Amino acid sequence: MRAKEEILGRIRCALGDGPIPAEIPRAYRTGSLLPDDEVIELLVDRLVDYKAGVLVLDAAQAPQAVAEILHAARTVVYPQGLDTQLLGALPETVELIADGRQRQLSVAELDQADAVITSSAVSIAESGTIILDGSADQGRRAISLVPDHHLCVVPASTIxxxxxxAMERLTITRPLTWISGPSATSDIELERVEGVHGPRTLDVLILRDA
Amino acid sequence: MTHVFLGMPAAGQGNLHASEPFPQAAHHELGNTQLRANLRHATHTIRDKRLKVVGELPDWEELRDAGEAIKNFSMATLEQRLEEFERNFTAAGGTIHWARDAAEANEIVTALIREQQVAEVVKVKSMATQEIGLNEHLEAQGIDAYETDLAELIVQLGHDKPSHILVPAIHRNRTEVRDIFLREMPEVDPELTDDPPRLAEAARRHLRKKFLTAKVAISGANFALADTGTLGVVESEGNGRMCLTLPETLITVMGIEKVLPSWRDLEVFMQLLPRSSTGERMNPYSSLWTGVTPGDGPQNVHLILLDNGRTRALSDRVARSALNCIRCSACMNVCPVYERTGGHAYGSTYPGPIGAILSPLLTGIEAEENNSLPYASSLCGACYEACPVKINIPEILVHLRAEDVDSRRGQARLPSQMDLLMKGGSWALGSGKHLGLLEKALPLGQLAAGRRKKIKKLPGIAAGWTASRDIPAPPSKSFRDQWNAEKRSQ
Structure with missing residues (x-):
């Protein structure tokens, strides 16, 4: 404990002049002014800019869209709490593997999977950000990370x-992953390149409320 | 004899020093035309991107005001914030360690790795571990640390030093990167081209197995939220997510100044940081974790809170706002000095305008050659304009220059050339009569300039000025003489 006490002692000594912090001004925008459909349009625009695939559909059309997007996959991972109706139109040739409390897939198993489908907690249109919070329909963090293709479902009501x-709707102490497009890098001559270690393909299904 | 009292802020150690004076180091770097071309291209690209995404937000200045005030609040109440953070992080199953300096932090990390009985670890890019020289320390202890960020990987494989805090390999172009990969990756396709997507894929293949099998990961943190005990890492490639999610043990090293009072403050910094650093509306991935989540991610989670000179910087009331830095690198991208010399000239882990103040603040102005860093600026103020938390870098540069002069007062027995020049200047400019007397000597200057009307070489320390430029011949009459003559003739 000596190091802690010494560092805290140093801080007290360093602040011996007793600085009084000013009130924090929060004059930035905190509330949306756009109608809902324009908010969805904004999110689509941002996600497309990040080179994600995006579809906006009625909830009833979702299973068909999922089947089309994942048509080339042989194995698809999904979190146990996902609404399995979404998977209803997938051909029987696709092997579906649930990950959850009863059975946690190993990293090697996840690496063998072609794709993963999850839901999401909240999305921010202005920055094109989808947030996963580890709820049952999103699963633990590893499942949306290791497979090379992530299909993410975004209910319109969460945008x-x-x-x-978005902060108002989040529980910050859950394990959070904020996703803004597929994995990318700008480390070579600051030119953005999509696809490094995270999923190289990101598809987003925005589902209008039934 | 000096006394060190318990609780007195102490100087930071590690990779924080300029080992040669900045002007000399800059001189070597300026000779590298490839480096200058790479830097110019990169800094201009990112400047334009930043301006575009910042311009999209109507409330950018309000966000900067909030960011500055939040950081000031954190610094003014740092002791309470850190204790609050420790309480919450510990309650969530994490373990906190405190490190007074680089050596202590390195020891703690080594011991934690040893506990897991492994000889290799994966790393997420982190300024704090660069600052304390963790990789070098681990290597000496027989532990291999694999950098997983693409730019850090390029630096590590190139046996090179980082030159930028966000894009450490900014000094390398694509062809140089390809050559490094061909040389250092045994499994790489010999037909590898210098196309960036191909290079990124080579990095993916090179590191994939490491990620999937690593037992221990080491990271930094961009933020710590005091009221929830949450840590956050902001990244692009997914290497961060890999390290923060897959291994059983996660060891994070973070400076004590990274703590934010409240989880709500994230709404300010997650708008300021990505736009200022990579010029994106949002970086591809951010991860937040609060201690341990059963069944999800690392179950053995540690955080090392690092002082290493930060309390020393905090004790400087004029300059303590340098600790508000969120390491976005906007200041270096707009700096005319950095654009030409690159990051290596600054010696320290922290280059550019923020490095020119932060390094001497952490180590003390008298450490090695760090007293030359506050002069590595034309005081143009572009850094202050770009800073998302409004650190007044030019003001602190001037403050540190004064500290440098004061620190050397009374050292020299004989007055230096600069002292004599300043004395002479003060005599000449102190009265109109003195100046008039000197102005009578202007024709002499014309004579010295000769027929070409240029002075090419000045003596003594003034030679520094003429080393890279000529001085035009002075006029035959001073402005004041001409003014008087003009008035008389009317």
Whole structure:
């Protein structure tokens, strides 16, 4: 404990002049002004800019769209809490593997899977960000990371325009993953290249409320 | 004899020093035309991107104001914030360690790795571990640390040093990167081209197995949220997610100044940071974790809170706002000095305008050659304009220059050339009569300039000025003489 006490002692000594912090001004935007359909349009625009595949559909059309997007996959991982109706139109040739409390897939098994499908907690239109919080329909963090193709379902009711609006809906102490497009890098001459270690393909299904 | 009292802020150690004076180091770097071309291309690309995405937000200035105030609040109440963070992080199953300096942090990390009985670890890019020289320390202990960020990988495989805090390999172009990969990756396709997507794929293949089998990962953190005990890492490639999710043990090293008072503050910094650093609306991936989540991710989670000179910087009331830095690198991307010299000239882990103040603040102005860093600026102020938390870098540079001069007062027995010049200047400019007397000597200057009307070489320390430029011949009459003559003639 000596190091802790010494560091805290140093801090007290360093702040011996007793600085008084000013009130924090929060004059930035915290509430959305856009109508819902424009918020969805904004999210689509941002995600397309990040080179994600995006479809906006009625919830009833979702199973068909899932089947089309995952038509080339042989094995697909999904979290145990996912609404399995989404998987209803997939051909029987596709092997579906649930990951959950009863059975946690190993990293090697995840690496063998062609794709993963999850839901999401909140999405921010202005920055094109989808947030996963580890709920039962999203699963633990590893499943949306290791397979090379991530199909993410975004219910329209979970989309907000601004980041501060998203914060109100999040439980910050859950393990959170914020996703803004497929994995990318700008490390070579600052040129953006999609596809490094995370899923190289990101498809997003935005589902209008039934 | 000096006394060190318990609780007195102490100087930081590690990779924080300029080992040769900045002007000399800059001189070597300026000779590298490839480096200058690479840097110019890269800094201009990112400047334009940043301006575009910042311009999209109507409330950018309000976000900067909030960011500055939040950081000031954190620094002014740092002790309470850190204790609050420790309580919450510990309650969630994490373990906190405190490190007074680089050596202590390195020891703690080594011991934690040893406990897991492994000889290799994967690493997410982290400034703090670069600062304390963790990789070198681990290597000496027989532990291999694999950098997983693409740019860090390029630096590590190239046996090179980082030159930028966000894009450490900014000084390398694609062809150089390909050559390094061909040389250092045994399994790589010999037909590898310099096309960036091909290079990124080579990095993916090279590291994949490491990620999937690593037992221990080491990371930094961009933020720590005091009221929830949450840590956050912001990244692009997914290497961060790999390291933060798959291994059983996660060891994070973070400076004590990274703590934010509240989880709500994230709404400010997650808008400021990505736009200022990579010029994106949002970086591809961010991960937040609060201690341990049963059944999800690492179950053995540690955080090392690092001082290493930060309390020393905190004790400087004029300059303590340098600790507000969120390591976005916007200041170096807009700096005319950095654009030409590159990051290596600054010696320290922290280059560019922020490095020119942060390095001497962490180590003390008298450490090695760090007193030359506050002069590595034209004081143009572009860094202050770009800084998302409004650190007044030019003001702190001037403050540190004064500290440098004060630190050397009374050292020299004989007055230096600079002292004499300043004395002379103060005599000449102190009265109109003195100046008039000197102005009578202007024709002498014309004579010295000769027929070409240029002075090519000045003596003594003034030679520094003429080393890279000529001085035009002075006029035959001073402005004041001409003014008087003009008035008389009217």
């Amino acid at each position: 907000v325009q601004l980041l501060p609006e």
